[in-house]
Amino acid sequence: MRLLLIEDDPALQRSLAAALREExxxxxxxxxxxxxxxxxxxxxxxxxxxxxxxxGLDGWQVLSRLRPARGTPVLMLTARDTVPDxxxxxxxxxxxxxxxxxxxxxxxxRIRALIRRSAGRVHPAIEIGLLVxxxxxxxxxxxxxxxxxxxxxxSLLEYLALHRGQVVSRAELYDHLFxxxxxxxxxxxxxxxxxxxxxxxxxxxxxxxxxxxxIP
Amino acid sequence: MQLPFHSLRWRLQAWHGLILLLVIxxxxxxxxxxxxxxxxxxxxxxxxAAERALVxxxxxxxxxxxxxxxxxxxxxxxxxxxxxxxxxPSAVAARFSGTEPGHVYFVIRDADGKILLxxxxxxxxxxxxxxxASSEFSDNLRTVGRHRELHRxxxxxxxxxxxxxxxxxxxxxxxxxxxLAAVGLGVWLLGLLGGWWLAGRAIRxxxxxxxxxxxxxxxxxxxxxxxxxxxxxxxQLGRVLNQTFDRLHDSFERQRRFTADAxxxxxTPVSIxxxxxQRILRRERSAGEYHEALQTCHDTAGRMxxxxxxxxxxxxxxxxxxxxxxxxxxxxxxxxxxxRHLAPLAEERRVTIHTELSPAVCLGDPDALGIxxxxxxxxxxxxxxxxxxxxxxxxxxxxxxxVLVVRDDGPGIPGKNLPHIFERFHRADSAxxxxxxxxxxxxAIAKTIADNHQGELAATSRPGEGATFTxxxxxxAPDDTRAERDARP
Numbered sequence: 001m002r003l004l005l006i007e008d009d010p011a012l013q014r015s016l017a018a019a020l021r022e023e024x025x026x027x028x029x030x031x032x033x034x035x036x037x038x039x040x041x042x043x044x045x046x047x048x049x050x051x052x053x054x055x056g057l058d059g060w061q062v063l064s065r066l067r068p069a070r071g072t073p074v075l076m077l078t079a080r081d082t083v084p085d086x087x088x089x090x091x092x093x094x095x096x097x098x099x100x101x102x103x104x105x106x107x108x109x110r111i112r113a114l115i116r117r118s119a120g121r122v123h124p125a126i127e128i129g130l131l132v133x134x135x136x137x138x139x140x141x142x143x144x145x146x147x148x149x150x151x152x153x154x155s156l157l158e159y160l161a162l163h164r165g166q167v168v169s170r171a172e173l174y175d176h177l178f179x180x181x182x183x184x185x186x187x188x189x190x191x192x193x194x195x196x197x198x199x200x201x202x203x204x205x206x207x208x209x210x211x212x213x214x215i216p
Numbered sequence: 217m218q219l220p221f222h223s224l225r226w227r228l229q230a231w232h233g234l235i236l237l238l239v240i241x242x243x244x245x246x247x248x249x250x251x252x253x254x255x256x257x258x259x260x261x262x263x264x265a266a267e268r269a270l271v272x273x274x275x276x277x278x279x280x281x282x283x284x285x286x287x288x289x290x291x292x293x294x295x296x297x298x299x300x301x302x303x304x305p306s307a308v309a310a311r312f313s314g315t316e317p318g319h320v321y322f323v324i325r326d327a328d329g330k331i332l333l334x335x336x337x338x339x340x341x342x343x344x345x346x347x348x349a350s351s352e353f354s355d356n357l358r359t360v361g362r363h364r365e366l367h368r369x370x371x372x373x374x375x376x377x378x379x380x381x382x383x384x385x386x387x388x389x390x391x392x393x394x395x396l397a398a399v400g401l402g403v404w405l406l407g408l409l410g411g412w413w414l415a416g417r418a419i420r421x422x423x424x425x426x427x428x429x430x431x432x433x434x435x436x437x438x439x440x441x442x443x444x445x446x447x448x449x450x451x452q453l454g455r456v457l458n459q460t461f462d463r464l465h466d467s468f469e470r471q472r473r474f475t476a477d478a479x480x481x482x483x484t485p486v487s488i489x490x491x492x493x494q495r496i497l498r499r500e501r502s503a504g505e506y507h508e509a510l511q512t513c514h515d516t517a518g519r520m521x522x523x524x525x526x527x528x529x530x531x532x533x534x535x536x537x538x539x540x541x542x543x544x545x546x547x548x549x550x551x552x553x554x555x556r557h558l559a560p561l562a563e564e565r566r567v568t569i570h571t572e573l574s575p576a577v578c579l580g581d582p583d584a585l586g587i588x589x590x591x592x593x594x595x596x597x598x599x600x601x602x603x604x605x606x607x608x609x610x611x612x613x614x615x616x617x618x619v620l621v622v623r624d625d626g627p628g629i630p631g632k633n634l635p636h637i638f639e640r641f642h643r644a645d646s647a648x649x650x651x652x653x654x655x656x657x658x659x660a661i662a663k664t665i666a667d668n669h670q671g672e673l674a675a676t677s678r679p680g681e682g683a684t685f686t687x688x689x690x691x692x693a694p695d696d697t698r699a700e701r702d703a704r705p
Contacts, residue, residue, distance in 0.1 A: 011516060012488045019495035079483035100487040104494035 001046040001115055001155065002026040002176045006036030006062065007077065008054050016049070019104055024138070024151045025111075026179035033057025037065055045072050046115050046176060052078035052089070060092055067093040073114040077102070112136060119162040126161045128215060131200060133161045140200075147199055152177070156192050160205060160215045169212035224422075225415050232411040237404055244400040248393060255389060256364070259382055260357050263366045266320045267378040269311060277305030294374045297324060297332045304335060313337055317384035327373030339363070344375035362386060421450045429457055437465045474531050477640060478524065481656070485520045489513055526657040530640070533584070533664040540668055541581040544692050547589075547620045548573035548611040550582065554589040555609055558597065562607070567597050567624075572610040576618035578689045580669050588665040588673075589620065591658040592685050596624035599683070613691055620687040629677040637675055638663040 003025045007013045010031070017027045028043070030036035033054040040048055040062070048066075052059035059076060066072070073095045078085070081099040089097045096110055112135055116124060124136040130143040135158060140147045149157065155177050160168060173189055193205055193213060206214050274293045296302055304312075312320050312335035321338040325331050329343065346356045346369035356367035365379040428441045440461060443454040496509040555569050562569050596607045608623040629637060636642045641656040666673035669689050677683035 009484050009488070011512060012484060012491065015488055015491040015495060015512065019491060022495065022498070079480055100483040101490045102487065104491055104498075 001159065002028070002043070002179060003111070004028045004030065004036065004039055004043070004045045004048045006030045006033070006040075006049065006054065006059075007051040008032060009051075016107075019108075020111075023108055024155050026155075026177055026182065028180050033059070033062045037062045040066050040072065041069055043175060044070070044172075046118070047111055048072050048074045049111075050074050050076050050094070052076060052080055052085075060088065063089075063092045063094060071118075073118045075107075075110060075114060077107075109136070116162070121162060126164070128161060128164065128204070131204065133158060135162070142200060149196075149199065152188075153192050153196055153199075156189075157196055157200075160213060164215045167208050167212045167214045172212070225419050228415045228419075229408070229412055232415070233404075233408050236407045236411070240400045240404050240407075244396050248396055251392060252389060255385060259364050259380065259385060260366075263320075263357065263364055263378055263380045266311075266380060267322075267366050267368065267376065270308060270322050270376075270378060273305060273308040273311065277307060278302070290370075294324075294370060297374070298326055302333055304333060309335065315381075317381055319381045321379050323377040323379075325375050325377075327375075332374070338377075338379070342377060342379065344368070344377035346375055425450065425454055425457065429461075432461050437461065437468060470531070470534055474527060478527050481523055481527075481641060482520055485516045485523070488516045492516075523655050523657075526655045526661065529587075530657055530661050530664060533661065533668060541583075542579045543582060544577060545580055545582050545585065546611075547576040547578060547585070547618050547687075547689070550585050550589050551609050551611050551620060554586065554593055558590065558593050561594065561597055565597055565600055566604045567600050568606045569593070570606060570608045572608070572612075574612040576611040576613050576620065577692045578618035578669075579692050580689065581665075584665045584668070588662045588687065589622075591662045592622040592687070595658055596622055596626065596683070596685075599624060599626040614688075616691050618689045618691045621684060623682060623684040625682040628679040628681050629675065629683050630679050634675065634677060638673070 001024075003020060005013060005017055005020070005027055007016065007029070008031050013029055013031065017029055020027045028039055028045070030039055033056045036048075036050070036054070037057060050059050050062060054062070057065075059078065063074060063076075066074070074093065075096045075098060076089045076094040077098050077100060078089070079100045086097050095114055098107060098110060112124070116122070116135060124134060126133040126135065132141045134140070138154060138158075140149055140154065140157065156173065159173065159176055170189060177189075193207075196205060204215060206216055208214055271290050271293065274297075275290060278293060278296050312322055315337055319337055321335040321342075323331060323334040323338045323342050323344055325344055331343070342360075342365070344367045346367040356369075358365055358367070359382070360379070362381060362383040363379040364382045365377055368376045368378075370376070425441050428439065432439050432441075440458045441454040443451050443458070492509050492512050496506065501509075551571065551573055555571055559569070593607060593609065605625050608621070610621045610623075612619055633642070638659050640660045642659075663673050666687055666689075671687060671689035673685065673687050675683060675685050
């Protein structure tokens with residue numbers, strides 16, 4: 001999953017980005033409203049973390065300009081905690097609202113929930129035959145037995161599983177698994193798919209030549 | 217309702233009642249006296265007339281036949297009486313008889329007390345007793361019981377007593393007195409009632425003010441005393457109280473704003489601490505990672521400390537209750553000190569500080585003004601992007617004012633931000649970073665210090681052409697002319 005973090009305080013931005021990357025998210029960052037809006041319109045992120053008090057365009061403005069164009073889930077992070085502020089945020093199009101200071105665990109859980117919901121899934125655990133992908137604990141079990149996956153392998157599996165039944169193009173996979181700072185080579189994707197097939201069964205991920213991959 | 221002796225209304229009432237009582241008593245007393253005197257004058261005239269009638273009657277009755285008509289001295293009458301065989305002539309007896317109210321009587325005795333002649337209705341035991349000082353016709357009118365008596369002594373030792381019953385008059389006087397007392401009491405009570413009502417009306421605005429003030433003091437600090445329909449004296453009181461409440465309200469507002477600002481601004485640093493520590497603790501880390509995380513926490517804690525200190529300084533500066541320090545100082549000296557101690561920062565940012573310092577003496581708190589100048593210069597230094605450029609620092613005396621100017625050639629301040637730069641936590645976009653030691657309070661602190669010195673701090677800027685901050689303080693008078701003379705080229 002690829003996230004956009006729009007937060008102007010450099011120390012907080014660094015800390016959050018690091019925490020999210022450790023959770024296997026690809027993270028792009030922006031330090032002001034305009035840059036953030038530009039990136040958000042350019043790329044289809046899985047979730048946007050948006051601070052309200054930003055230089056230039058503030059969070060409300062970014063949101064109101066984003067919404068007509070993109071339906072990306074937005075989680076607002078802010079020091080403003082009064083009820084009117086929360087209502088304003090949610091009514092402007094934010095999907096969730098978290099006030100600073102917040103618990104990292106809570107933030108991660110809310111991110112997971114929003115991503116899950118935007119993929120049309122209700123339950124954290126995705127069952128595909130004997131395979132169970134628990135997106136909350138990030139544990140994959142096959143017939144009850146846990147399977148060890150690398151971070152990248154898990155991310156790829158999770159994405160395909162969440163979009164089960166849809167063909168996901170390689171470009172889309174790149175967009176959602178690597179952030180702007182990643183300079184991965186294109187066939188890395190194939191390696192990960194190949195490894196997944198080895199660990200989870202060859203018929204899990206189907207290749208549609210010229211189109212992409214799909215978990216049917 | 218307070219205890220009677222403590223209540224203003226009751227005390228007013230009591231004094232009013234007392235004074236009114238005294239006035240009424242005095243008035244009634246005067247009226248009574250007047251009436252009494254008048255009445256007795258009439259009665260006395262009657263008694264004197266009766267006495268004359270007695271003497272004339274006796275004269276007429278016993279006038280010797282051979283003496284012609286005309287005035288006769290009563291002496292022969294007294295001799296005749298003394299002779300001892302006189303009886304009361306019928307004409308006289310007719311006059312001096314009866315016991316109905318108003319009757320007259322007489323008693324005549326000689327020098328050794330023997331009753332010579334008396335009317336039948338004279339009360340027993342009544343004897344003429346004229347006063348010691350006696351002349352030919354010395355009179356002696358006195359009230360004895362229910363009678364008014366005239367005691368007269370003649371030169372030949374005979375004493376005459378003529379009395380008149382005044383029981384009717386006395387009863388009437390009593391009735392009059394009672395009536396007067398009743399009326400007086402009635403008037404007094406009416407006066408009391410009227411006074412009570414008046415006092416109530418006068419006190420009512422005070423009561424209203426007192427109730428409003430109590431409500432305000434209990435927490436509703438937005439309310440104010442209505443001074444529109446009180447009388448002029450209380451109007452002043454109401455105004456003074458309102459001013460006090462304004463100051464109280466401002467003071468509470470400042471306090472509330474301080475805590476709100478502090479809490480708000482501290483949220484982000486606390487978020488950083490939480491985020492970093494929670495992230496680091498989620499799994500095993502290398503020593504290097506722990507070190508780095510702790511470094512971040514340390515920097516953040518430092519940031520929080522600077523913020524708290526700046527807020528406390530601002531709160532203290534705004535709290536004018538302590539008398540400010542005032543010394544004669546030269547802004548040029550302050551500017552020079554600042555330039556020197558900010559030299560390392562200037563060097564770090566590759567900015568050159570130029571100084572043109574002429575003496576500018578004023579009165580002020582050297583520490584506070586030091587902070588002010590430091591904040592202005594540090595602000596100018598930090599606003600240079602890309603690094604490099606100049607900051608000009610100038611002090612001089614200008615028409616009675618000590619002026620300090622800080623100018624930089626940095627990016628300047630956009631027009632829409634200019635009115636807000638002295639507000640707390642206002643940050644021009646570029647300088648938003650909390651990490652560079654910038655709390656967002658530097659200019660707010662500078663402005664407050666300028667205000668405390670009765671000075672002015674203003675900023676002008678054109679985007680791309682840097683910014684100019686001008687501080688103007690009242691110059692210190694005596695050295696004015698000398699310094700100005702020295703400053704001129």
